[in-house]
Amino acid sequence: MTTLIFLQHYWWFIISLLGALLVLMLFVQGGQSMICELSATPDDMNMLVNSLGRKWELTFTTLVTFGGAFFASFPLFYSTSFGGACYVWMLILLVFVLQAVAYEYRRKPGNIFGARVYERFLLINGFLGPMLLGMALGTFFTGAPFTVDRLNIAEAGNPVISQWATPWHGLEVFAESTDWLLGLTLVFLSRTLAGHYFLNNIDDRTMRQRIAHQSIYNIVPLVFFVLMFLGTMVWGKGASYGYEEPAYITGEDFRYLHNFIEMPGLLVMLAAGLGLILGGSYVAWQRLDGRAIWFSGSGTVLFVLALMLSVGWNKTCYYVSTVDLQSSLNIGNSSSSEFTLRAMSWVSLLIPFVAAYIWYAWRVIDSKPITKAEIADDEHAY
């Protein structure tokens, strides 16, 4: 394996890990989608909002880093997907902008629109954030209608490297059932995770019972949509590329199934991830145990990591063109240069250090669960 190929695999792993952590952090969105149904009083809602409000910036940062890392390591995907499927990405950005201000502004006097508008912003972001992100990530499995020709930059009449073949610019995802399935999976996964996070972070017996009762309404649809998505994915068609230069791309039935068979470690990871999510849900439902989030959180990371690795490793095209197979993107033809990947790899050595200080800071801040009294006293409460 040459250094470049190793670095391409390494960076796909980093991207996959960031994607998995992003999905984990979507518990903030899941929690936002439940603030109304879990609140009996305004104090209840304040408690939920404040519990989530201490974490929203990390979700945001993970999203930004995920985008930045994709730009840096696989710029051709960044330019093709963002420039082509721009409507769906713009929608995602819009719903995240709404979230960014909602916490800080909701209860502040002078906010012009009133608290209810910002609560609506949280709800919109809570449902549409995971949904749209899931649908956009679904195109890793379903492909998209684009063509790529780098030398088009020299064509006087039409100097465009990546072109979208339809006028819908990303709205095609709404016509693709697999994308819906992944979107809905993320919605219910984020809600499940949010319930477990609340159990860990909120000290209010009534609220905790309400959360446990609510969890069944999330875990059942989650299991349904996960199984539907996995079924559709493994039965679906993918594309692979060869070792020759330039690498020829061929379509392949059951590509993702083959990947799990050829990389059994990923299959174990996927199954373990799903098992931990279900285990966490059982612990939360039966025992109201705050440790549920550790099971379901680590399960989520394993599950999404396995999915993401299965779509990019093993000579698989991670972004299949539905109109010109040879334009399909894989980690070999869309990555940055060896120099850049290597330079960034040195920086990536900071990631364990970053994870360590995040963990430490969280532990310090969350050492005592949130109470209504604490929020009433806090000058900076959301």
Next chain:
Amino acid sequence: MNDILQTVDWSRAQFALTAIYHWLFVPLTLGLSVLCAIMETFYVRTCDPYWRITARFWMRLFGVNFAIGVATGLILEFEFGTNWSNYSYFVGDIFGAPLAIEGIMAFFLESTFIAVMFFGWDKVSRRFHLAATWLTAIGANLSALWILVANAWMQHPVGCTFNLETVRNEMTSFWEVLFSPVAINKFVHTVTSSFVLAALFVVGVSAWYLLRNRELLVARRSIAVASYFGLFFSLVAAMSGDRSGAVIARTQPMKLAAMEALYDGEQGAPLTVIGGFRPETQRRSGEEFYFKIDIPRLLSVMSFRDADAYVAGINDLVWGNPKHGIMSVSEKMRRGKVAVAELDRYRRARAERDRAAMNEIAAKFDPSTVEGETFLTEYFAYFGYGYLKAPTDAVPHIPLLFFSFRVMVGLGLLFIALFAALCWYAWHDVLSRDKCRWLLLAAVWSVPLAYAASQAGWIVAEVGRQPWAIQDMMPVGIAVSKLPSASVIVTFFIFLALFTGLLAAEIGIMMKQIQKGPDKR
């Protein structure tokens, strides 16, 4: 105007809109985070509860401002992909790396410790809280470093080479990108001028309290800290601005000429303090202004540290000046078109699988051969010019640059004087509405002026780069995504409405919080 030209203009407008809104919030975040950290340091060192009250008050305003800065920043990052697709691929190998490093190194630091800063007062020790506040400030300013390195590279691309196989520019030296003189100056100038804005915000709000005879202790302490801080950093900003001018004279001479509205180059060129432009149709050589006030030779001194140095004018740069070794834009366009044509020939040869032609062209792009080195330096270096339609396309908007530059510099000098006066009054402990009402009023009015200066600075930096997305390498017309103009127009107005609504909300909240004053609990 055809659709692609409209797309280019609307994409520029959308990016400018997002950048302008983003830059309304970021400078305050950068500077106020450091000021909060300094005030909290005083609290930890003295255990004086009033320092705690003071620090917490400014943190509250910091929080309101921070959220919307984050929101607009997200849009900006992804607009590189959505609106500038060709750009994202053509230079993504270099440009993407600072963005990724920014996320890993800076954003996580900021977003993790900001939670401790806001919510950890009664949960962690005083020293740990202070460390969290400083780490938040460091994270915010580190993020500025990386995005400014990326921006500096667009102004002055270094540390890269063109790879024909991948048809893009690729990084060859990370350190050259990070430590380019443009990057260093840009970072120092941008961050220090942000500190100045934040210092003016603090003195402005505090002066308002003193004029109303309320929150006297908090206001006086805040003014004392912010005016020394502001004076120091406004002097650093002035020095780095001067240094930036000298760097621009070498790297972006057209930007300098346009900033100065210097049409014809001069030996011992004067610096125009202010002038009144004639309408474009009436501007003739030597008669561009109705009136102007010059300082003799100062532009030569500032640009080349030599009172007799020749400073190139717009006409020299557009039409060439062989006496001073300045190549005309038309010659650069000719050479750029040769480079584009070679690339197009390679495209056709590849389509026809003509190996011999491909190898012949590839040799021209190989920097390890003499032929390749010559072609890359003599022709490919002007690649971007190959897309220009006329030599005058290389000239940015002169009046906008001329006046923006003067607004920035003029206000910057005014702020130095204001800070110096405030320092004097703070030192003698005579800050009150009875003894320096005029100065306090000036401090209040300096807040909007600080924002005007800050925006003017970015207009100079970004409008001065036009028509280039990447200086000499890629004009904006080639960098753009192929989108229908109608869709960009729709998103432009959506963002305009959204950002304006959120800005109004932010101002409303800020006003209320300031009226409410510090929480004395």
